[in-house]
Amino acid sequence: MSDAFEADRVKIEAQLDAICASDVVASLPGRLGEAIRYALKSPGKRIRPLLVQLSYRAAGGAGDSSLLACSPEVIHAYSLVHDDLPCMDNDDVRRGRPTVHKVFGNRVAILAGVAMIPLAVRTVRGGALKLDLTSGTTSSILEVLLEGAGAAGMIGGQLRDLSGERLALSLDERESIHAAKTGALISASVWMGALAAGAADAELKAFGSYGRAIGLAFQIMDDVLDITATSSTLGKTTGRDAALGKSTYPALLGVDGARERALSLIDDGLESLAQHGLLTQELTQVANFMVTRTS
Amino acid sequence: MSDAFEADRVKIEAQLDAICASDVVASLPGRLGEAIRYALKSPGKRIRPLLVQLSYRAAGGAGDSSLLACSPEVIHAYSLVHDDLPCMDNDDVRRGRPTVHKVFGNRVAILAGVAMIPLAVRTVRGGALKLDLTSGTTSSILEVLLEGAGAAGMIGGQLRDLSGERLALSLDERESIHAAKTGALISASVWMGALAAGAADAELKAFGSYGRAIGLAFQIMDDVLDITATSSTLGKTTGRDAALGKSTYPALLGVDGARERALSLIDDGLESLAQHGLLTQELTQVANFMVTRTS
Numbered sequence: 123m124s125d126a127f128e129a130d131r132v133k134i135e136a137q138l139d140a141i142c143a144s145d146v147v148a149s150l151p152g153r154l155g156e157a158i159r160y161a162l163k164s165p166g167k168r169i170r171p172l173l174v175q176l177s178y179r180a181a182g183g184a185g186d187s188s189l190l191a192c193s194p195e196v197i198h199a200y201s202l203v204h205d206d207l208p209c210m211d212n213d214d215v216r217r218g219r220p221t222v223h224k225v226f227g228n229r230v231a232i233l234a235g236v237a238m239i240p241l242a243v244r245t246v247r248g249g250a251l252k253l254d255l256t257s258g259t260t261s262s263i264l265e266v267l268l269e270g271a272g273a274a275g276m277i278g279g280q281l282r283d284l285s286g287e288r289l290a291l292s293l294d295e296r297e298s299i300h301a302a303k304t305g306a307l308i309s310a311s312v313w314m315g316a317l318a319a320g321a322a323d324a325e326l327k328a329f330g331s332y333g334r335a336i337g338l339a340f341q342i343m344d345d346v347l348d349i350t351a352t353s354s355t356l357g358k359t360t361g362r363d364a365a366l367g368k369s370t371y372p373a374l375l376g377v378d379g380a381r382e383r384a385l386s387l388i389d390d391g392l393e394s395l396a397q398h399g400l401l402t403q404e405l406t407q408v409a410n411f412m413v414t415r416t417s
Numbered sequence: 418m419s420d421a422f423e424a425d426r427v428k429i430e431a432q433l434d435a436i437c438a439s440d441v442v443a444s445l446p447g448r449l450g451e452a453i454r455y456a457l458k459s460p461g462k463r464i465r466p467l468l469v470q471l472s473y474r475a476a477g478g479a480g481d482s483s484l485l486a487c488s489p490e491v492i493h494a495y496s497l498v499h500d501d502l503p504c505m506d507n508d509d510v511r512r513g514r515p516t517v518h519k520v521f522g523n524r525v526a527i528l529a530g531v532a533m534i535p536l537a538v539r540t541v542r543g544g545a546l547k548l549d550l551t552s553g554t555t556s557s558i559l560e561v562l563l564e565g566a567g568a569a570g571m572i573g574g575q576l577r578d579l580s581g582e583r584l585a586l587s588l589d590e591r592e593s594i595h596a597a598k599t600g601a602l603i604s605a606s607v608w609m610g611a612l613a614a615g616a617a618d619a620e621l622k623a624f625g626s627y628g629r630a631i632g633l634a635f636q637i638m639d640d641v642l643d644i645t646a647t648s649s650t651l652g653k654t655t656g657r658d659a660a661l662g663k664s665t666y667p668a669l670l671g672v673d674g675a676r677e678r679a680l681s682l683i684d685d686g687l688e689s690l691a692q693h694g695l696l697t698q699e700l701t702q703v704a705n706f707m708v709t710r711t712s
Contacts, residue, residue: 146567151577204531209523228504232527233576236499239534240567247560257552264559265542272441272535281528282446 126407127172133188134171134195138162141192141245150237157226157234158241161199164217167415169340170194172408173311174318177329180395180402183253183319190249190263190318193242194311197271200238201280201307203231210284242267253318263314270310279303293374297338304344305337312336328398332405335391339384339412345370346380351416384413421702422467428483429466429490433457436487436540445532452521452529453536456494459512462710464635465489465602467703469610472624475690475697478548478614485544485558485613488537489606492566495533496575496602498526505579537562548613558609565605574598588669592633599639600632607631623693627700630686634679634707640665641675646711679708 141147142159150158174191206213206221207228214224223231246267250260269275279302291299312333316326349372371380388409395401436442437454445453469486501508501516502523509519518526541562545555564570574597586594607628611621644667666675683704690696 151573152580154573154576204527207527209527229579230576232499232502232504233572236531236534237567237572239531240563243538243559243563244567247556257556261542261552261556264538268535268538272532272539277528277532278446278449281449281525284524285447 126404130172130175130188131168133186134168134175134191135163137189137192138195140189141196141241146244147241153226153230154234154237157203157222157230158238160225161203161222161234161238162196164199164219166195166199166217168195169408170198170307170311173308173333173336174315176402176404176408177312177315177333178319179315180400180405181316181319181321181325181329183315185253187249187253187315187318189252190246190314191311193245193249193267194270194307194314196238196242196245197267197276198307200235200242201271201276203235203238205280207231210280239271242271250318255318259317259320263317266310266313266317270306275302275306275310276304279306293371296371296374300338300341301334304341305334308337308340309333325398325400328394328400331394332391332409335387335394336409336412339387339391339409342371342380342384342387343413343415346372346377346384347415347417349377381413388413421699425467425470425483426463428481429463429470429486430458432484432487433490435484436491436536441539442536448521448525449529449532452498452517452525453533455520456498456517456529456533457491459494459514461490461494461512463490464703465493465606468603468606468628468631469613471697471699471703472607472610472628473614474610475695475700476611476614476616476620476624478610480548482544482548482610482613484547485541485609486606488540488544488562489565489602489609491533491537491540492562492571493602495530495537496566496571498530498533500575502526505575534566537566545613550613554612554615558612561605561608561612565601570597570601570605571599574601588666591666591669595633595636596629599636600629603632603635604628620693620695623689623695626689627686627704630682630689631704631707634682634686634704637666637675637679637682638708638710641667641672641679642710642712644672676708683708 142155142162147155147158149155171188171191171194174194175187178187178191202216203222205211206216207223213221215221222234226234243264246264247260250263255263271277279299282299283303309330310333312329313326316329321329348370371383375383392401392406392409395405437450437457442450442453444450466483466486466489469489470482473482473486497511498517500506501511502518508516510516517529521529538559541559542555545558550558566572574594577594578598604625605628607624608621611624616624643665666678669675670678687696687701687704690700
């Protein structure tokens with residue numbers, strides 16, 4: 123996927139650099155700013171920013187959405203910092219590097235994570251200003267982002283995921299947890315781009331279906347990769363889900379069954395965009411990447 | 418102070434109940450909703466919501482600001498949950514009750530705290546809707562709240578406070594930490610009320626001076642009470658600052674000197690409001706409460 127979106131990725135990395143170099147981060151006390159930079163600039167696929175940019179273009183947007191696009195990445199990065207904490211998933215390695223709390227300690231990791239939530243809000247506001255959006259649209263975008271990040275979305279999903287360790291969950295339960303934990307923010311990213319481009323209600327609905335489908339497919343493949351990939355390819359400890367006794371997709375459907383489920387979700391998502399004449403080659407490519415990725 | 422603001426407090430408690438009973442909190446998985454309710458409905462002075470309501474009225478507002486007023490309380494409550502964590506201040510008792518992590522565990526305490534940030538944003542939006550504010554004003558209010566809560570405000574102050582343990586700090590350093598840790602959110606509350614009432618720039622500036630002054634006075638008195646009050650009056654462990662080797666106000670100025678500093682700040686704050694004809698009896702009362710309180 124890397125070549126097709128090179129220009130978008132370059133802009134995203136530049137905006138992430140600018141966020142880290144901004145006064146509000148740079149002037150932070152202690153190692154807080156350093157920890158935020160470490161978390162934000164950790165090598166990543168930048169799926170969420172890409173989705174904002176691509177759905178913005180698919181919905182007819184012609185401006186530079188790269189700053190706005192970084193806002194869900196800031197939320198995503200904070201969630202990884204907290205996820206890795208000893209009292210959460212207790213992970214030492216993330217994207218091939220020691221996790222934030224291993225480098226900066228638990229205290230700084232918790233505070234840096236929390237500080238990234240208002241930073242994401244500030245990024246939405248800056249990004250909206252750059253695109254000359256109305257206060258009303260900015261406000262809707264912010265709401266979508268915070269819904270995705272909030273208790274009903276990612277945070278709730280995290281707790282249910284942690285609580286589900288060593289429990290036998292049904293496929294429906296697993297799906298609902300995943301929809302919340304990872305899917306909510308991925309859907310939100312798609313939705314934010316479409317909102318920024320001024321998409322109409324019916325179009326927003328189609329983007330919503332696409333976003334939910336690829337979000338879930340992404341998480342299913344995360345489960346699959348936890349089994350099939352090696353730690354060095356994935357950049358984090360593999361085999362953890364099984365060790366924690368989680369009812370993952372492969373545990374419920376087998377590796378092949380899980381892959382098929384992901385493929386069928388992608389098909390549905392693309393179909394809903396196609397029906398509204400919104401399907402672009404870029405959005406197809408990203409969706410396919412979700413199920414073919416190896417890390 | 419209790420009688421004068423009885424009607425305001427009743428409304429605040431009712432709104433806090435409504436927030437806890439809202440779908441978004443009630444539908445949370447596990448004990449997350451319960452933990453949020455425990456944190457939010459823990460008996461408190463509700464200084465921040467009162468300040469929103471009183472500054473709203475002082476600036477000429479005539480609507481019901483009680484829901485909007487709860488938003489800084491949600492942020493304040495989250496900050497207490499995280500402050501008490503073992504890797505932060507490691508406190509077992511808060512407002513006379515076991516702290517959230519003692520009751521619900523560290524994992525739920527961290528997630529509940531984090532979930533309260535988008536909940537505060539939602540409260541701003543609901544409160545603004547109730548007052549029929551424009552998107553522009555709502556957006557400004559949100560910015561003020563998140564600035565107060567964010568890295569430059571409360572969170573940054575928390576880290577500097579923790580880092581300052583066992584260090585000899587100058588009065589200026591101590592004051593700047595306090596201004597960030599507690600003062601930022603108290604100032605934000607005053608400012609939010611004035612913004613909601615549509616105060617002009619010069620008026621906002623006067624409210625800002627008042628907010629900063631009483632915020633700092635409040636924190637100075639917190640330091641004083643940590644020495645002079647008993648644990649049962651204060652509802653939390655006393656004498657902790659000295660045990661942690663913090664350079665508190667009383668340590669720097671003596672108990673009487675610290676009290677005088679707080680009084681002089683209050684005078685300045687009231688003066689700046691009076692100069693703009695904005696000083697109400699209510700705002701004077703709250704300011705005086707800051708320096709006469711015993712818990």
